[in-house]
Amino acid sequence: MTVARRSLEGLVTFLCFQYRYLEKTEALRYLRLAGGDLLAAVGLLEQDRNRSPEEPVFNIMSPTTKIALECAALSARHPKPAVLVGVSLSLMSRTVKVSKILGAHCCLPSAAVKPLAKPLRASIDLGADRKKKRKRGELTPRNTESVEWRPGMDGTFRHTQTLKLLLLGRIHGFYLEALALLPRDGLRKLHHCSLIKGGYCYGPMDPVSNIILNTLWYGTAFPTH
Numbered sequence: 001m002t003v004a005r006r007s008l009e010g011l012v013t014f015l016c017f018q019y020r021y022l023e024k025t026e027a028l029r030y031l032r033l034a035g036g037d038l039l040a041a042v043g044l045l046e047q048d049r050n051r052s053p054e055e056p057v058f059n060i061m062s063p064t065t066k067i068a069l070e071c072a073a074l075s076a077r078h079p080k081p082a083v084l085v086g087v088s089l090s091l092m093s094r095t096v097k098v099s100k101i102l103g104a105h106c107c108l109p110s111a112a113v114k115p116l117a118k119p120l121r122a123s124i125d126l127g128a129d130r131k132k133k134r135k136r137g138e139l140t141p142r143n144t145e146s147v148e149w150r151p152g153m154d155g156t157f158r159h160t161q162t163l164k165l166l167l168l169g170r171i172h173g174f175y176l177e178a179l180a181l182l183p184r185d186g187l188r189k190l191h192h193c194s195l196i197k198g199g200y201c202y203g204p205m206d207p208v209s210n211i212i213l214n215t216l217w218y219g220t221a222f223p224t225h
Helices: 003-018 024-033 038-048 063-075 081-092 095-103 110-123 126-136 156-181 184-198 207-221
Strands: none
16 A cells, blocks of 8 residues: 555545545546545535535534544554644644645745644654554554546446435435424324325425425315325
8 A cells, every 4th residue: 555545545535424425436536537636526526516606615624524534544544643633624724824835836945844844743753653663563554445446437326326315315304394394283183194195395485395385285185084
């Protein structure tokens, strides 16, 4: 497992944990389209999943992103995942400053490296520490499932299944909202049958309102005995 291969494992794991129902083959496809740029791959995913353009790509400080980052560090076999996550979050909290330093030079001079050294200081000796552990036998290579892109791999079916699962999850949420709005006694005695048989979410209004209106219409047109 080279550093590049372990990095790929980490990128794929991050996307799979960050986005529900995303298959490994789909994650590889987005990374391939983005040229290996994680932020670009996230942008493509957000666009395909119809997120609002005004919303941020993702919040690096959110619990979901933090967990995805921890899983990515473990998948990439980082010797100290917690340190990597802490350093990454520290750097991301200073995104503007770090971007200016990295973007201003084709080849970083010493003066530009020094401002980056402080948040990275905690992980300077990770390589040496890993070698010591190998010598003591505390760290051994692990066999894990490989992830690779093969020519001819068809991701269309998996992509369609992913979109179906996301849509079903969204519609399930609409029905939960509708159930919460319907009167409890009426739902138990009368509306439950109408909801199952005719409470569709499509119609002239928003999905939740359509569910309620269709349920009431069906109960009126076809009363339950």
